Amino acid sequence: MTAKPMQTIDFPGLWVNAQPIVRSLILGAIRNLHDAEDILQEVARSAYTSFHRYDPSQPFNTWVMSIARRRIVDHLRSRKAPIAALDEKAIDSLIHAHEKLNDIALARRAALGQCIEELHDRGRTVLTRRYVDNHPVKDIAAELDTSAHAISVLLYKVKSRLAQCIKGKLVTTAEDAR
């Protein structure tokens, strides 16, 4: 280990800040949660072991995103990845977009929390089953006595509503801040 003691303390703090954005990028590109978590861990490891090469004049998130990009591309090129996936140009655009979202990531999460509270019960139930309990769509459909297609459509509508709600709350917050 060649890093100075101070840097090893700095790294966790920087990683704590960057992790949500990096996780979102990897999960968005890879889709499979299991693989995405593996890659996220690998990015953490790579960033840590090469932290002595990090140039503090460059934003940490940009630096760690470049590591994430390599890992994502490697995975998508490997035989373990599904055949059809986002291409490298799309991934680069997503990285650029995620970097710009970094400053408001936590505000977005806080807004998401408020928007979820405003959802109707059925919407919350379906979201909880899908994203917390990790049930397949067909199991949720069976539980709610409906079709898998209906659940997929409901999930889309609920997420669209949340996306609009988040935007609305961020606009309100920005206006309040002026």
Added chain:
Amino acid sequence: MRNLHELIHAYQMGTATPQQIAELSRRIGEDESAAREAAEWMLMEADLAETLQSDESEASKGSPDHTAGLRFPASHLMKIAAAFLLVASIVTFFALSGKQHKPQTPELIGWIIQPTGNPDFEILNGNHVRLNRGELHVSPDRSDLSPEDTVPNLTIETPQAKAFARSAQFLIGTHIPTENTGVTHTMKRLTRVLILAGAVTLTSSLGSVEGATNELLTAKADAAPTKFTVQANSAFAFDLYKQLSRENKGRNLFFSPYSISTALAMAGEGARGKTAEEMGAVLRYPHAAGRIGKDAQRLPWRMSLIHTGLANLDRKLFNRSQDPEQLAMRKKLVTLRAQLNTLNAQIKATRDRKIQVKASTIAGEINAINKKLHGYEISLANALWGEQTYPFKKTYINTLNKHYRTGGVFAVDFRNNYAAARKQINDWSARRTGGRIKNVMPERRQEDAKDLSLVLTNAIFFKADWKQPFNKHHSRPRPFKLADGKTIKVRTMHAGGFSIGRYGAFNADGSFFNTPVRIKRGQQTGLYPDANGFSLIELPYQSDDISMVVIAPNRADGLDELEQTITAKKLNTWISRMKGRPFHVYLPGFKVESDYKLGDHNQGRPTGTLVSMGMKRAFMKPQNGNRAESSDFSGMSDSYDQIYLGLVKHKAFVEINEKGTEAAAVTVIEGPVAPTSGFPRPKPTMVPFTPTFNANRPFIFLVREKSTGTVLFLGRIMQPAAAN
């Protein structure tokens, strides 16, 4: 933008077509605003689980504390971390100075924890943490310890596992895996430890895994290594079956995939680099068993996971048979049977009443013991035979001994006395298989054996009675239609109204065919799938754990097509769809002996089944120490004279008869006749329908442990022995 969201949603749900994914890529790649929309949507998706769980935690706990569901900006998290450091320092100071300081809440001693994301964790005492959900970064903190103090061990407990660390830096988290077993709706999580520096041991209910710098350890509550091993073994079993089928067209097949997987895992422990990579790929080791980090090229697989999984399976499958009480009962049974035989001979000669009474008492004892026995014998044995002058690595020998109970290494003299070593190994094989597998080591001239340094052996033996035996009087020669259309007569067993098994019929595409329970009297249609379909039956043995599954296509020449499509996953699905219902069964009794050369060095041009499946490098002999294109088993020894695989051979034996199944036994079987003989027809218009499973054409069979799905033996019958 609505269309873009629909595309992203379909992509995330896995329902997007390749064209839609290409469209999504194009829009995100070319349009900055589309990329931003996509990123916002993905960020929302990524946050959903954490946010929903935080809301639930807050609701259930009432008042928030420092662990549950509070969301702080990063700067606040840093302040919490700093506060921990300060408090930990104070506590440590007072503890070391001997003052009476009793902190209100426990603080870690010698460690720093920093939350990543929004974890739910609790510090139980100075070196014990409970992590319920989320991720922590953990590192040692020597700032408050004197130089001679060692950093105390740390235990982090999650719902699935415990991590033990000493002076290590690591990330530990509990995450939700994507797969859902579908059996229960209980939330499934797994624990991961990414070791940044030092060493950590992760222990779950199914074993321990040790890891070092740059390793990722995983523990799941319900499966851990055992499930990975079963999945890998099953996938490999069918890959091997298909390859052997191609190489042995029109011939009977029989082998034990479990035995082959185990032996190759023992060799794999010594493999490095590309050799190890190829072996693991052919053996279908899962992605989760892959290593990451800079050592991954040299050591691509976490073999400890595979070894632990196999050892767990061994314990589950074979320990029952090794149970001391069971072994004692079997030994007594042998003695009693011998006594009974002697007494029966005396009764025939003398008709002495007292001897008859004594024989009856012994027979009663035998029956009582039989009831207590598990009803099957199954055993597995492994051994490592090493050239006495060859310097094996102690770590290699110890690892094999720990997981496979090889008992160290049997030192033999291959270089000067191959014949004696051959006899020793062949005798060992015969003893471990009830005398059924003999001469597994080939004859060789001493000159050709002088380079031999290592032999790995695995022997498996299975013997079990049917839970519902076939009546011998119902067995007779019946027609058996071969794949080429010819018909021969084979001795076929028959059971009408077999009531304790399971039956399932399937269409050509593998979809379930709903066999009717009741039909109209005289109905001839809709009873079975069409000519391209197939049927399965499950015949249980005395033990509830193990059964035989037989798969017969409806057409005599249909096995070829079925073999192209069958996989372990599909088979498990078909098996799960089978129903317990009465059925008539016609099944040839048969015996198969097989001998396969699975891999051969072949003087520098490797051949064999495993080579054809992609395991070539293991059989490439290093030339002049150059390992660039050859095998690498440097994990076995540090010697310059490196081991490579010269030969992989597999001999198997099976016999199936009216009583049951044995890996070694001989029986002749006759061919099947028209069904329903002897089964009464009820009078009402709607009559019950009992389907008939008639294996009078080529079929596949396997012996399987039910709770894990482990395939112990797999084979096919193209042509049973003709009846005289």
